[in-house]
């Protein structure tokens with residue numbers, strides 16, 4: 430019998446959904462408390478690296494995700510005027526039988542995961558969150574904001590970078606801004622864009638794009654952070670920044686017309702010291718570690734948390750600190766390395782140094798995450 434019979438997962442994002450699928454499929458009773466009123470249909474695109482795809486395959490959703498997104502196997506480097514400087518084979522961090530990268534619209538990924546959560550038998554309760562948690566040693570007594578109560582063997586805080594569960598268990602880590610802000614826009618995919626091309630330099634630190642489907646993609650521009658309440662006319666601002674880039678950006682710029690398709694946010698980071706649990710309550714995903722997307726590893730690390738925790742819970746016959754320590758032994762240093770490398774890459778943009786070895790650092794992380802977590 431696994432170490433847990435019933436589990437409450439707070440937050441039905443990438444990490445929470447993945448854990449719910451793996452546990453419910455193995456016969457554990459899983460409730461998800463999701464604060465949003467329904468499956469979210471909002472969001473830009475996301476770049477998923479091979480090690481994320483490996484977990485999607487273990488979840489049984491790889492074929493659907495691949496069909497809903499745009500898999501590719503190389504990475505381009507361009508000058509601000511659009512000149513192609515170099516073309517690299519993508520790093521197949523999920524193994525040789527998976528592509529290096531999948532671009533996908535976030536709502537499409539959410540829908541694929543939500544269907545699998547339902548099919549596995551987990552129950553999602555929308556529009557609620559946790560009001561209180563009382564760990565009695567053998568279980569956790571939970572009160573939700575709709576007044577209902579429950580008793581669970583384990584509560585998992587998968588409620589993102591601003592996790593409420595983190596506060597409820599007395600962990601006071603908070604996200605830190607990195608000094609960068611990102612503009613993202615969903616556009617039509619111009620013919621010929623079949624992979625991510627990055628530009629380092631020009632008016633922004635980074636300009637890039639990622640195909641997400643037969644005729645969709647998202648493009649992004651990373652600049653110094655501006656006050657969140659002073660972003661002004663999003664279309665005008667993003668078009669003005671895009672003016673500084675040539676090649677495929679000329680066509681992308683023409684498609685920056687709808688403020689509803691533009692999102693501006695800061696880059697932030699977070700790393701909760703080990704252990705990520707207090708008694709029978711544990712954090713996973715962005716609730717425990719979050720990084721600026723300079724390596725596009727955030728969601729991959731969340732998925733790996735879910736896969737490792739599920740494996741340990743299903744293999745153990747008793748839930749004690751040993752399970753959480755084993756979880757930390759497999760997850761803490763790896764997630765920390767990704768957070769630190771992502772921050773280093775951001776810092777090299779903000780504060781350039783002559784000997785910055787960006788390709789070397791990226792290679793080291795790719796080698797690290799190629800080994801299954």
Ligand SMILES: Cc1cc2nc3c(=O)[nH]c(=O)nc-3n(C[C@H](O)[C@H](O)[C@H](O)COP(=O)(O)OP(=O)(O)OC[C@H]3O[C@@H](n4cnc5c(N)ncnc54)[C@H](O)[C@@H]3O)c2cc1C
Pocket residue numbers: 439440441442443444445462463464465474475476477478557558559587588589590591592593594611694695696713714715716719722725726727728729731
């Ligand atoms: C600008 C930007 C670009 C990024 N680009 C990439 C990329 O290209 N590739 C990549 O791999 N990663 C990327 N990331 C990181 C990636 O988005 C995150 O690492 C990942 O989505 C985190 O998943 P999660 O499930 O831990 O949290 P979330 O996705 O934040 O999900 C948390 C869930 O919990 C719910 N919730 C929140 N609070 C509560 C509460 N109190 N009670 C109940 N439910 C709650 C939320 O509604 C949500 O459904 C990017 C991040 C940013 C900010």
